[in-house]
Amino acid sequence: MxxxxxxxxxxxxxxxxxxxxxxxxxxxxxxxxxxxKHHKQQWHIIYFVTPIALFYLLDFLYFAxxxxxLHLTAFYLWNKNLSxxxxxxSRVKRFLGILLGVSFIVDGxxxxxxxxxxxxxxxxxxxxxxxxxxxxxxxISYKHKAKQRLKQFxxxxxxxxxxxxxxxxxxxxLYQVLRKNFVVYMTPRSVNTIGGLCKDVNDDLPFDTExxxxxxxxxxxxxxxxxxxxxxxxxxxxxxxxxxxxxxxxTLDNIIHTKMEILKSPKLIxxxxxxxxxxxxxxxITKFPQNLFITKSDLNGIWFDIEIDGKVEHFHxxxxxxxxxxxxxxxILVAHKLGMDIEEIKVALHNLKAVEHRLHITKIxxxxxxxxxxxxxxxxxxxxxxxSSTYEGRKVIITPGIVESTxxxxxxxxxxxxxxxxxxxxxxxxxxxxxxxxxRKANVIVLKDKSDMEVxxxxxxxxxxxxxxxxxxxxxx
Numbered sequence: 001m002x003x004x005x006x007x008x009x010x011x012x013x014x015x016x017x018x019x020x021x022x023x024x025x026x027x028x029x030x031x032x033x034x035x036x037k038h039h040k041q042q043w044h045i046i047y048f049v050t051p052i053a054l055f056y057l058l059d060f061l062y063f064a065x066x067x068x069x070l071h072l073t074a075f076y077l078w079n080k081n082l083s084x085x086x087x088x089x090s091r092v093k094r095f096l097g098i099l100l101g102v103s104f105i106v107d108g109x110x111x112x113x114x115x116x117x118x119x120x121x122x123x124x125x126x127x128x129x130x131x132x133x134x135x136x137x138x139x140i141s142y143k144h145k146a147k148q149r150l151k152q153f154x155x156x157x158x159x160x161x162x163x164x165x166x167x168x169x170x171x172x173x174l175y176q177v178l179r180k181n182f183v184v185y186m187t188p189r190s191v192n193t194i195g196g197l198c199k200d201v202n203d204d205l206p207f208d209t210e211x212x213x214x215x216x217x218x219x220x221x222x223x224x225x226x227x228x229x230x231x232x233x234x235x236x237x238x239x240x241x242x243x244x245x246x247x248x249x250x251t252l253d254n255i256i257h258t259k260m261e262i263l264k265s266p267k268l269i270x271x272x273x274x275x276x277x278x279x280x281x282x283x284x285i286t287k288f289p290q291n292l293f294i295t296k297s298d299l300n301g302i303w304f305d306i307e308i309d310g311k312v313e314h315f316h317x318x319x320x321x322x323x324x325x326x327x328x329x330x331x332i333l334v335a336h337k338l339g340m341d342i343e344e345i346k347v348a349l350h351n352l353k354a355v356e357h358r359l360h361i362t363k364i365x366x367x368x369x370x371x372x373x374x375x376x377x378x379x380x381x382x383x384x385x386x387x388s389s390t391y392e393g394r395k396v397i398i399t400p401g402i403v404e405s406t407x408x409x410x411x412x413x414x415x416x417x418x419x420x421x422x423x424x425x426x427x428x429x430x431x432x433x434x435x436x437x438x439x440r441k442a443n444v445i446v447l448k449d450k451s452d453m454e455v456x457x458x459x460x461x462x463x464x465x466x467x468x469x470x471x472x473x474x475x476x477x
Contacts, residue, residue, distance in 0.1 A: 008064055010103045012051060013123050015075055017099040019047045020124065022079075022086040028193070028219065029091075029135070031128070039430055047075055052120055083450055091135060099127040139195065146201040147230060156209060158231050159334060162216040162224055162262050163239025163274070164255060165377035166327050167192070170239055171213050172355045173319075174331045177348040178211055181340055185209040190374075192217030194226050211338070218258050220249075225261035232267045235337070237330050240323075241276045242377060270337055272330050289329040297322040298390050299361065306332060313342055317349045320359035320370075321383045357472075359384060366463035368393075373472035378402055378409045381470050382416050389420045391466040396423040398453065399470040401431030414438035421468075423460055427453065428473050 020034075027033040038044065051071050054063055079085060086092065106123050150156070159174065161167045168190050175186040187200050192215035205212060216227040228236075238259050242252070249255045256277055263271060271285045279285060291307035301318040304325040317328055328349065335345050354360045357374035368391065372384045381402065388395050397417055401410045414435045417424050424442045426435050427450055436444055447456060461467060 004064075005060055006107045008060075008067060009107050009120075010100070011072075012055060012067060013099060013103045013120065014096070015072065016048060016051065016120070016124060017096060017127065018079075018086065019075070020128075021092055021095050022082075025086060025089075025092065026084065030219075033219075043078075047071075047078065055120060081449070081451055091131075094134065095127065095131045098131055099123065102127050102130070139198075142202065143194070143198050143230065146198040149201055149205070150231075153207065153209070156212055157235070157338070158212045158214065158233040159235045159237065160214050160216050160228065160231055160233035160262055160265070161237045161239065162218070162259050163237075164242045164259070165375075165380060166239045166323070167215045167217075167237075168374070169324065169355050169358055170237060170327045170330055171215055173324075173328060173352060174334060175213055176352055177331055177335045177340070177345060178213075178338065180344060180348050182338070183208050183210040184213065185211075186213040187215055190217075191215065192227075194223070194230060197227060197230065216262055221254065221258050222261070224258055225264055228262050228265050231265075233262075233265050234267050234269045235334060236262045236265060236268065236271045237334065238262060238271070238273045238277055239327065239330065240274050240377075240379065242379070272333050274326070274330075286333060288333060289326045292325060292329050294322050294325050297325075297387070299387060302328075304328075308332070308336065308342065313346075315346060315349055317352045319352055319354045320361060320387055321380065322386075323379055323383050324359075359387070367461060368466040370466060370468045373469040376403055376471045376473075378405065378413060381413055384468055384470055385413075385416045385420050388466055388468050393464050393466060394423075394462075395421045395466045395468070396425065396461055397421045397468045397470055398425040398427060398457075399435075399468075400426070400428035400473040401435050402471065403428075403430060403473050407434050410434045411438050418442055425453070425456055425460070430473070 023034045023038065024031065027037065051067065054066055058066065102123050106126075161170050161174075163170070171186050175184050178184045183206075185204075185206055187197065188204070191197065191200055197214060200214075214231055214233070216224045216231075218224045241256055241259050249258065260277065260279070268284065273279050273285055273287055275287055275289070279287070281287075289306075293305045294302065295305060296303040297320075299320065301316060301320065302322055302325050303314070303316045305312050305314050306329055307313070315328070315332070317324070332345055332349075335348075336342065355374075357371050359375065360371045362369045362371070370384065370388060372381070375381060375384065381399075385397075388397070399413075399417075402413060410431045411434060415438055417435075418439045418441050421442045423445065424435070424439050425445045425447060426432055427447045432446060436446065445456060445460060447453060457467070
């Protein structure tokens with residue numbers, strides 16, 4: 001019986017550890033965010049608090065029945081249905097390995113003392129403390145290694161981009177334009193943290209790169225300054241700034257000042273700053289999108305004019321959304337500053353490819369799919385709704401609303417949806433009540449689980465429909 005009790009204790013600790021590291025990975029390894037900012041606190045009750053409480057309250061045999069037949073079954077199904085499950089990184093392996101080792105040590109002591117009921121908290125706290133200290137030491141070394149590698153590049157020009165929204169699109173568009181004349185490398189996907197950038201520099205940045213394009217993201221004050229001092233970019237772009245991630249920064253002023261940390265680059269040659277940032281005029285700063293005039297925006301692309309060097313230039317890009325004219329203004333200005341001719345830029349824009357999951361249009365089984373699932377800001381989502389309104393036919397939207405924003409923003413979105421769409425499929429619970437209360441004309445369908453989406457689309461859409469995927473959120477949100 002003692003051996004079975006020890007085995008059960010270790011199994012419990014590994015299940016709790018798996019749950020803890022999964023949540024830490026979701027929330028950038030910030031324990032306070034896991035505890036205070038988690039969007040589904042009920043999961044903490046079901047998969048963490050309850051098994052610990054019953055471990056202490058129940059006799060062992062009763063707990064074993066609960067743990068093996070109820071908890072592990074529910075925990076397995078929970079893991080299986082996650083849209084963003086645990087990624088087994090080196091850090092995760094270290095955490096689980098140390099957890100297992102500490103479990104054996106503590107349970108060995110428990111066995112000698114004849115009581116294993118004090119082991120749960122000690123093991124989890126010890127493992128978290130040990131691994132947190134280890135990761136800090138590893139990161140200092142890893143960051144130093146990346147900094148030294150950057151110094152080995154003789155002719156590298158770095159362009160760093162930050163914004164509340166649009167920075168990934170700007171990065172992708174700038175990459176497509178600059179690669180016509182330069183050897184260009186950009187950070188993959190939405191890598192924009194100091195840890196992700198260090199890994200990118202250490203593992204993937206090619207030595208023949210002439211222009212390195214990187215994103216800088218933030219969840220708190222000082223994040224962008226740390227990235228800036230690491231990359232020391234010669235050119236910077238501050239895109240549109242708004243109330244995205246307002247729950248972390250509390251005020252718009254805090255967001256603006258955090259974005260402006262990128263201007264502290266010791267190697268700054270020139271910065272391109274969106275008008276939403278209240279910055280005084282400097283010789284090394286160009287504000288945009290001054291002198292921008294959008295002439296047309298529909299499902300075939302955007303046409304716009306910009307005054308450059310005193311001359312009005314006409315541009316076209318086969319990407320959707322009038323807001324992309326603003327993003328492309330920054331791209332054009334940077335490319336021109338780096339020496340590209342305006343005519344070369346026009347050709348590059350004419351052949352521009354849309355960024356995947358950002359107003360990307362396709363046709364599947366007779367239905368028009370407008371994929372804007374990686375766009376999570378009010379301005380961009382309203383633009384997607386506006387573009388959808390030009391479609392002649394039935395329109396369906398699938399959205400969780402705007403995550404990490406205000407009720408006011410979601411009310412504006414709901415009212416816009418109500419004017420355009422025939423069917424609104426609401427995913428997730430975070431904005432469900434606000435959206436349902438403000439969508440009155442459209443037929444509203446609420447999905448309790450994202451896994452039901454495929455069935456819902458089959459039941460509620462038909463050939464000829466336009467289906468807009470507006471924003472997406474993992475089901476832990």
